[in-house]
Amino acid sequence: MMKDHSLSPDPNHARGPVAGNWGSGFKRFISLLLLIHLAAIFVGPCAAPAPSSHWAREAETVLTPYLRAAFLKDHGYRFFAPNPGPSHLVRYELINADGEIIRDGRFPDLDSHWPRLLYHRHFMISESLFNIGNLPQEGPPEDAPSEVRSSYEQRLRFRNLYLDSLGKYFAQTEPQASKVRLYMQEHLIPSPEEVARGLTLDDPSLYLEVQIGEYQVEGSDKP
Amino acid sequence: MIASYFKDLYRGGVEGWDRFWFSAIDPATLGVIRILSGAMLFYTHLVWALDLWGFMGETGRFTPELMARFHDQSPFAWSFLPWIDHSPTFLWTVHIVGLAVILLHTCGLWSRWTSVAAFIIAVSYVHRVPGALFGLDQINVMLAMYLMLGGAGGAYSLDRWLAERRRHPKSPPLPKTSVAANVSIRLIQLHMCVIYMFAGTGKLLGDTWWDGTAMWGAVANSEYQSLDMTWLAPFPLLISLLTQISLAWEISYCVLVWPRLTRPLVIALAIPLHLGIAIAMGMITFGLVMLIANMAFISPWIVRELEAQIVRRWDKGQPETQTSPSPKGARHQQARPSGIR
Numbered sequence: 001m002m003k004d005h006s007l008s009p010d011p012n013h014a015r016g017p018v019a020g021n022w023g024s025g026f027k028r029f030i031s032l033l034l035l036i037h038l039a040a041i042f043v044g045p046c047a048a049p050a051p052s053s054h055w056a057r058e059a060e061t062v063l064t065p066y067l068r069a070a071f072l073k074d075h076g077y078r079f080f081a082p083n084p085g086p087s088h089l090v091r092y093e094l095i096n097a098d099g100e101i102i103r104d105g106r107f108p109d110l111d112s113h114w115p116r117l118l119y120h121r122h123f124m125i126s127e128s129l130f131n132i133g134n135l136p137q138e139g140p141p142e143d144a145p146s147e148v149r150s151s152y153e154q155r156l157r158f159r160n161l162y163l164d165s166l167g168k169y170f171a172q173t174e175p176q177a178s179k180v181r182l183y184m185q186e187h188l189i190p191s192p193e194e195v196a197r198g199l200t201l202d203d204p205s206l207y208l209e210v211q212i213g214e215y216q217v218e219g220s221d222k223p
Numbered sequence: 224m225i226a227s228y229f230k231d232l233y234r235g236g237v238e239g240w241d242r243f244w245f246s247a248i249d250p251a252t253l254g255v256i257r258i259l260s261g262a263m264l265f266y267t268h269l270v271w272a273l274d275l276w277g278f279m280g281e282t283g284r285f286t287p288e289l290m291a292r293f294h295d296q297s298p299f300a301w302s303f304l305p306w307i308d309h310s311p312t313f314l315w316t317v318h319i320v321g322l323a324v325i326l327l328h329t330c331g332l333w334s335r336w337t338s339v340a341a342f343i344i345a346v347s348y349v350h351r352v353p354g355a356l357f358g359l360d361q362i363n364v365m366l367a368m369y370l371m372l373g374g375a376g377g378a379y380s381l382d383r384w385l386a387e388r389r390r391h392p393k394s395p396p397l398p399k400t401s402v403a404a405n406v407s408i409r410l411i412q413l414h415m416c417v418i419y420m421f422a423g424t425g426k427l428l429g430d431t432w433w434d435g436t437a438m439w440g441a442v443a444n445s446e447y448q449s450l451d452m453t454w455l456a457p458f459p460l461l462i463s464l465l466t467q468i469s470l471a472w473e474i475s476y477c478v479l480v481w482p483r484l485t486r487p488l489v490i491a492l493a494i495p496l497h498l499g500i501a502i503a504m505g506m507i508t509f510g511l512v513m514l515i516a517n518m519a520f521i522s523p524w525i526v527r528e529l530e531a532q533i534v535r536r537w538d539k540g541q542p543e544t545q546t547s548p549s550p551k552g553a554r555h556q557q558a559r560p561s562g563i564r
Binding site: 076115187 | 240241244245247250266267270273274277278282283284285286288289292294297299300301345346349350352353354355356357358359360361364368374377395396397398399400401402403404406410413414417418419421422425426427428429430431432436437439440441443444445446447448449453455456457459462505506507508
């Protein structure tokens, strides 16, 4: 085990009574639990996100119940990795039965989401929706392997469930709404040279928008 | 010779393991981490309250079906909220009770139980809103998990203060060190090493961390930005230095944080890095909670020294308590050293 070099000759081990008395059997039991836990916290980020090795995915399968129960699953800790990329925002339109837009909005929105942590919650929703919903328009071809088709269909169902859940939520906020349209905006990051030439970070040319779904308040809600 | 080497390796490994995990330490550092991380958890849950139904309610942004799909229908992604998320009254009642429990955990009252309850609350909330989470939640839950192992109430807590007050002068002194506190601190330390190792190595997959432009991508992202750092644009050398110093720091953290000579440098570098994230990139909570977790590498001896300095300064500012011969002043002086430790 790694030796811990403290900052003073004997700082940690103050003299005096010790809370608890751990016998050798108890220490062995705790050691076993520690080994399982240490394996879990290492295997979790080894296995996800991709790319990951076969052993890591297999080990994660064994440890998944524990990883889930302890909120350690799928973390990865890849903050701003592999590259800091563009951010994603969601714009929504609430539409009445006559097809008129009765309200629209965007999240995250610094003007309405305060404090910053609440803003960040909304930001994470738009980012997670992008990660889940970023599917190719065309599915795999008919002759693609069944696992590929099945994986695509599962992701599609997940995306539609997310869009429905958000659409339903926004629809509740406006009784006259019969339809909710959702758009994903990608906000590109300009290069340092472009900024040095005078381009601002919120220049309209840096926003790309695509409609990602439409939720019907009544009837079938196919996006 | 080979057999002798493996015998020594085994013996050294077992002894090292025992010393590393099962030495008793002063729980001072863990006590400070409990107060600060408890306060962060309290704030996190206070912010959920700003749109409690929208985030946690049955008809909020995350329907129960969506939540289950996020967790691949796993029964292990547990949360008590689905039992009550159909009723705003129940949800609000439980939320207020939860806030009170987290507050008690922060203050260290009935800490054996409130720390476990704080962990249950923290996990229940994050499992209920899987699409709205980020690094703050991962660190909040990690700290709550390790703080419930038993030693967190041993210092700077109401439990300790009450135990000191109730202790008969002739009874044996209260424990000053704790093995459980050491296990908690070690787990936080090792978990932080895992976090930085994957944060660093994950970046090696990206070309912007190699060509030195990644820092620009982070600071010029206006959805994150809370401080205009675009003045960096004409200084590509500075951008690349900042990028690769932070990358080198993350990758080397898990090695250099252990030796006595490099630990202060590694922890000192964590301060500008995480404060930079907090101030420039609008993630105040995340930047601060990472600094709180890094405190696991601060020796309890330093914490006690700081405490002694604060007490000395406090005493200087209160001359009447030092000089007053009155019984009230005498009681105050007697109570302070044995107070919350």
